[in-house]
Amino acid sequence: MGVDFKAKQQEFSAYLRDPAKHPAPADVKPGRMAIYRELFFNNIDNFLAVNFPVLRKLLTDTQWRELAEDFFTRHTCKTPYFTEIAEEFLDYLQTERNHPDDPPYMLELAHYEWAEMAVSIAKEDNPVNPPFSGDWSTQALHLSPQAWPLAYRFPVHLISPDYQPSEPPEQPTFLIVYRNLDDEVRFIHITPITYQLLALIQERPGQTAAACLKSVAEQLRHPQPEIIYEGGLKIVRDLAAKNIILFDAKR
Structure with missing residues (x-):
């Protein structure tokens, strides 16, 4: 004792x-x-x-x-x-x-696999956008808590026993992981512009789509910002349809 x-x-x-x-x-x-x-x-x-x-x-x-x-x-x-x-x-x-x-990609691959698990068990409910057919540029945007923009040096979504790169490619890989309304986890391979837009919405929630796209165009110093603007509005519509980007249709 x-x-x-x-x-x-x-x-x-x-x-x-x-x-x-x-x-x-x-x-x-x-x-x-x-x-x-x-x-x-x-x-x-x-x-x-x-x-x-x-x-x-x-x-x-x-x-x-x-x-x-x-x-x-x-x-x-x-x-x-x-x-x-x-x-x-x-x-x-x-x-x-x-x-x-x-392997040089081990940490990024592990993060990619962890992100899938983390989103799948997140406790927050999946928000749903209301129907909307008005002016998207005036909508205040938010990123769903069940959607994470991800950036990697290696194309982690392609790594397999048949593809194990020893060096990162010249272009980084941008993805978004999200949980849909059926509670299924999905990944989308996105462009650098889409990643910048989502990162901006995540960092500064509540800005209008017009303000966000203007900021993205300024960051990229694009010679034709109207291209970013028009393409960006389509991205907003497409991702809002998946409830990745959220908005308030009352505005």
Whole structure:
């Protein structure tokens, strides 16, 4: 009864994280500790594999095991929720992982896969635009909380066992991930102009479409801003139809 429970718990968890550096508690059978350790690790390993299926497929069993073990050993998660472990894994890749043999696209691919999961489980309801057939240029625009514009150096949506670029292409990749009214997650490959428009709406919600498109044209220093304006209004209409861009038809 004189056992320091907190110290025993720390001894137990230290072994589970890194049995190579920390001995098992002397009062627990080695075989039992090995089972505990495998159960804990397998939970994390399986969760990562489910949430990052493309990355898992691209790595050999040995490479994946080393990556998952390194995360399990080194990273201190700040959340008790399994649904947030994928974000912890991203933090680990960005701030702690430094392995010369890792694919150069690994962090971006993991972010792309995480974004799909994060949007799918987001708690916010999907807003729906009302019917509208008036002047789109006067509409105050907002970005749906279920729509995220994404920018990557690598074409992460194309990476597969048959396509694994060693260098990023000259042009970056722009995507938007969103959840539709059927609660299905979809990705759209978008142009740099569309990305700038969505990023502007996200940064400055409530501006009219006309004001947003004027700002985009100024940022691009386009010699014919009317082209940006007309094309931009079509983009607004198309994305509003998917409830990616939201507006108030009462204005």
